[in-house]
Amino acid sequence: MLSNSAVLLRNPALSTTPFKDGVLISADGELKMIECDHDVLEEVLGKADHPITYKELLNAFVPKYEKEEVEAFIDVLLEEKLIKKIEKKTRKKIHLRVIGEGKLAEYITDRTYDDIEITEVVGACEYLKRKGTSDDSVVLIVSENYDIGTVLDLNEKMLADDTAFTVISTQIDSIKLGPSVVPYKSACVGCYYTHQIEQLRIVSGENIGFEDIRDIKHSFPCEEVPEETSVYVSKVMNEIRTLYREDDLPAFMNKIIEFDSSNEKRVIAFTPTTSCPYCKGMNRKLITYEEYKNSKSEEPQFISNEKILYKVGGYRSTGTEETKKILDEAIERTGLEVRVEEAGDNPLADVMPSFDASVKTSYKNKTPYIMYAINSQGKGLNPRQAYFSACFELFERLSARYYGDKRLVRATPNEVGKDGYSLELIKRQKRMIDKEYDIDHDRAIDWVEAKSVLSGKSKLVPASFVYLSNVTFKSIDNGISSTGLAAGATVEDAVLQGLFEVIEHDAWIMGQANRCVLPRVDIYSSKNNELKKLMKQIEELGYEIITRDYSNDLGFPVFRTWIVDRNDYEHYAVNGFGASLSAEIALERSVTEAVQSLIPEKDIDICDYGSVSDYESMYSYDSFYSLSYFVRKDINSEGEIKKMDEYKDTEYLSVKEMIDIVSGRIKEVLGEDADILYTNLTKKSIGIPVVRVIVEGDVQRTGDPVRAVSARTLKYPVYKKVSNKEAVIEDLYLGPYPH
Secondary structure, three states: OOOOOOEEEEOOOEEEEEEOOEEEEEEOOEEEEEOOOHHHHHHHHHHOOOOEEHHHHHHOOOOOOOHHHHHHHHHHHHHOOOEEEEOOOOOOOEEEEEEOOOHHHHHHHHOOOOOEEEEEEEOHHHHHOOOOOOOOOEEEEEEOOOEHHHHHHHHHHHHHHOOOEEEEEEOOOEEEEOOEEOOOOOOOHHHHHHHHHHHHHHHHOOOOOHHHHOOOEOOOOOOOOOOOHHHHHHHHHHHHHHHHHOOOOOOOEOEEEEEEOOOOEEEEEOOOEOOOOOOOOOOOOEEEHHHHHOOOOOOOOOOOOOEOOEOOOOOEOOOHHHHHHHHHHHHHHHOOOEEEEEOOOOOOOOOOOEEEEEEOOEOOOOOOOOEOOEEEEEEOOOHHHHHHHHHHHHHHHHHOOOOOOOOEEEEOHHHHHHHEOOHHHHHOOEEOOOOOOOOOOOOOEEEEEEEEOOOOOEEEEEHHHOOOOOOEOOOOOOOOOOOOEEEOOOHHHHHHHHHHHHHHHHHHHHHHHOOOOOOEEOHHHOOOHHHHHHHHHHHHOOOEEEEEEOOOOOOOOEEEEEEEOOOOOOOOEEEEEEEOOOHHHHHHHHHHHHHHOOOOOOOOOOOOOOOOOHHHHHHOOOOHHHOHHHHHHHHOOOOOEEOHHHOOOOOOOEHHHHHHHHHHHHHHHHOOOOEEEEEEOOOOOOOOOEEEEEEEOOOOOOOOOOOEEOHHHHHHHHHOOOOOOOOOHHHOOOOOOOO
């Protein structure tokens, strides 16, 4: 959602013409078609022939049309690039401090720039003697004949001074641009060398450290400045403008771009890493175990016992209007360009609503973070629930990234002992590649504080178990998935949904890996008349709906629903899952998630025109050619039929009561060693509660492919009474699957 003061302008490279019930358009040379009245389109575009604010454009048409309609129409025009957001020009010059000495530095500082004022040119040694800087200058390090130690020292000083900078360095036959560093919001130069050192340690078997590389050359003398240097300097100055204005993502952030003498480009990308001794993976809160033990808990303990007020697609302790208000206020609070709209391109959009929510990459917003682009989808029986679902998932994914805002505890498993997640529980799971999951209990890793749902006590869990992030932690390899990740209107609501996510994923992979046919659910034995009406409409459009009972020994209803089009092998079937204490809600969630999955891939910039390749058909998530295992197992098999009244449905008074019931049952099945933990990922600047629920015990995890197999997964055939002996690894299906 744009701010009211955002300035809009008609795209000058735009041409339109009426075509049947729509308008054919050429925008920036790309042909498009939108469904609208040509005269109305031109009327709106006419208002934007000259710069106009979003609020002014909106008010020009609100008396004539509904506000929501005008907002949606403007959003489409922006998305399709018929109008563009323009930046207000500022007369303020950009202040640039250049650190460097040599011919390249002279070349850069001798040139004039309309909007950039070079406030100082200083050598590295002199600059490093200073105690600090207090102005608003961006720094350009011109590395020419510098050693690695000098550049690392400059990097350390910039982090301490909270100064953004970028680097240009001269090599013998090439020039390197970057990295650009925004202190504690991006990887730093130290992160780059940390990755290199760790690779060298693996290859050489030697314990190489930063002290060993300090005297190695970072750059070499520039004998003469090549003609093409002006092109590279222009790129660097554009980067300076971005770093100063904070209006876009820096092009050299988390990467170095190298151009050789033939102008061939090589991109070296790297992530922030907590092993970096300088920025510690963008973290200002890395502490020892001793410091952790002597500090107060940062994890809130939920104590609310609010009544359940909402039961569409799940349980919530806030009503419809309050939930809508919470989400809308969060969108406004972030200052991000958030779009939430109905997915009109879904073939079943007229039957059951799905929503898309998206946010653009944002350098500067009302949060203290650089936000990266995210797209999410939402499902529901009605538009309001689908809207809620899309928004909560968007905020869930935004909050699940690691921004350096939550403290990390650096300690060995032996130090942490019983105060931490038992890594031996992971070791018990069979490994496909490593065979045995070796854990060095004397090697320090990064931990995050969590709370036990059962005892209320704090416990440390490996950071890599918690975040969906491109930060490299010192941690245990356990794969990355969204298992247990959830958002809600309250922490309690989020914890409950996180528990169901764990239960769903556990049953999903367990039931999928074992090749036995699972019971089919008689979907029309449901008591949910609204759901039955909508399913009937879907079948009348030529689709077939098949639901299988994936429930396992945890005893909660888990359903997998397939929506099948037997006349289309390219888009043959999609599926969705649902888990809940209520079988009716589990069924509803599985059906609505399957409908949501029918959303086709979004349009992308086409750079290679031609026919669709057989490879794409072979591996598309909904193609008949990639689903042969599931066609045999779930779609075409007969199996036992289960009626919905066979599942016990109970009324619950509060979300807290349900959390206690679910967590108690999980512990009962998994045994005395099990614990149910959650870590709070809520960002204050967003305000939407987000948690990661982690079950300490023998739960089945997802994976691409599934490399870790629970002992319960191997016992599954015995539990399901389809065999009198446990499965072995070779019996299981662990390959690609739609999700």
